[in-house]
Amino acid sequence: MTSPKTLLKAWELFPKKQLGQNFLADPSTARMIVSRGGVLPEDVIFEIGAGLGALTIPLSAAAKRVYAVEKDDRLVRLLETELVLHKAKNVTLLHQNVLAVDIPAMAAGEKTRLLAFGNLPYNISSQILIKLIENRKHLSRCILMFQKELADRLTAKAGKKAYGRLSVMLRYCAEIRPLATVKANLFYPKPKIDSEIIEIDFSRPSPHKAENEPFFFSVIKAAFSKRRKTLKNALTSSELGMSQEQVSLALAAAGIDPVRRAETLNVEEFVGLGNALGEKIEVGGRKSEV
Numbered sequence: 001m002t003s004p005k006t007l008l009k010a011w012e013l014f015p016k017k018q019l020g021q022n023f024l025a026d027p028s029t030a031r032m033i034v035s036r037g038g039v040l041p042e043d044v045i046f047e048i049g050a051g052l053g054a055l056t057i058p059l060s061a062a063a064k065r066v067y068a069v070e071k072d073d074r075l076v077r078l079l080e081t082e083l084v085l086h087k088a089k090n091v092t093l094l095h096q097n098v099l100a101v102d103i104p105a106m107a108a109g110e111k112t113r114l115l116a117f118g119n120l121p122y123n124i125s126s127q128i129l130i131k132l133i134e135n136r137k138h139l140s141r142c143i144l145m146f147q148k149e150l151a152d153r154l155t156a157k158a159g160k161k162a163y164g165r166l167s168v169m170l171r172y173c174a175e176i177r178p179l180a181t182v183k184a185n186l187f188y189p190k191p192k193i194d195s196e197i198i199e200i201d202f203s204r205p206s207p208h209k210a211e212n213e214p215f216f217f218s219v220i221k222a223a224f225s226k227r228r229k230t231l232k233n234a235l236t237s238s239e240l241g242m243s244q245e246q247v248s249l250a251l252a253a254a255g256i257d258p259v260r261r262a263e264t265l266n267v268e269e270f271v272g273l274g275n276a277l278g279e280k281i282e283v284g285g286r287k288s289e290v
């Protein structure tokens with residue numbers, strides 16, 4: 001594989017910071033990621049941010065088919081040529097914003113669920129993750145590379161400072177496992193911090209079930225939006241639009257001390273709280289649409 005620096009120079013291109021373009025410059029690391037990701041010959045890959053093809057090419061060799069999404073038209077032209085050079089015939093390159101990709105339509109023609117894969121553009125990593133969670137019935141697993149800071153938040157346990165909205169959402173719908181750290185000097189241009197690869201396995205969700213999932217996710221959001229406040233205050237002054245009395249009754253019904261803060265609740269407690277709040281809204285005659 002030609003190095004990103006040489007390839008970009010040959011095409012008279014430069015990396016765009018606003019698109020989070022830090023290209024993986026080490027082919028053996030790319031192969032390691034595909035191998036640790038456990039890609040099987042029958043897998044259909046949904047690759048996010050294909051860039052210069054550092055992952056696309058080893059993925060095409062390991063999997064049945066790859067749908068590779070890239071927003072930057074300059075890179076799409078370059079990658080089309082690279083794919084021909086590498087005889088990667090099972091890759092469908094999609095010039096699109098990943099946030100606008102119709103995942104159900106992509107999955108519709110396939111017999112298996114998609115395996116999402118990507119070295120994510122750091123500036124929209126959280127938005128991409130939320131989209132993947134919302135579309136998880138079409139996905140088996142995700143193997144994603146995040147900047148270390150976000151990866152730490154995703155894998156943080158209850159009670160830790162890094163524990164937040166995404167940690168709870170992820171733990172609710174998947175089992176998560178850190179796979180490897182990739183040093184910053186293996187990218188071009190070199191980012192400020194190292195990256196971490198994480199496996200998100202949607203086939204292993206939490207056994208605790210929210211009765212109304214969109215409402216449950218909005219409860220998590222509300223609880224963490226004022227994480228310094230007690231749960232009672234954070235939820236009362238939130239976009240859930242609930243009265244102090246409704247919140248107090250729900251906290252009591254869920255057996256949660258109202259002076260606790262969001263970061264101390266594990267997933268099971270959040271599910272209990274979300275279900276209890278949902279009931280109070282229904283009793284109060286409000287629609288729980290969120």
Ligand code: SAM
Nearest residue numbers: 019022023024049050051054071097098119121
């Ligand atoms: N996969 C390549 C690699 O590992 O070298 C590139 C990874 S780079 C961190 C992120 C890639 O995502 C860039 O190629 C960038 O242009 C692309 N990208 C950024 N925003 C995007 C978006 N909204 N939709 C699709 N691709 C995007």
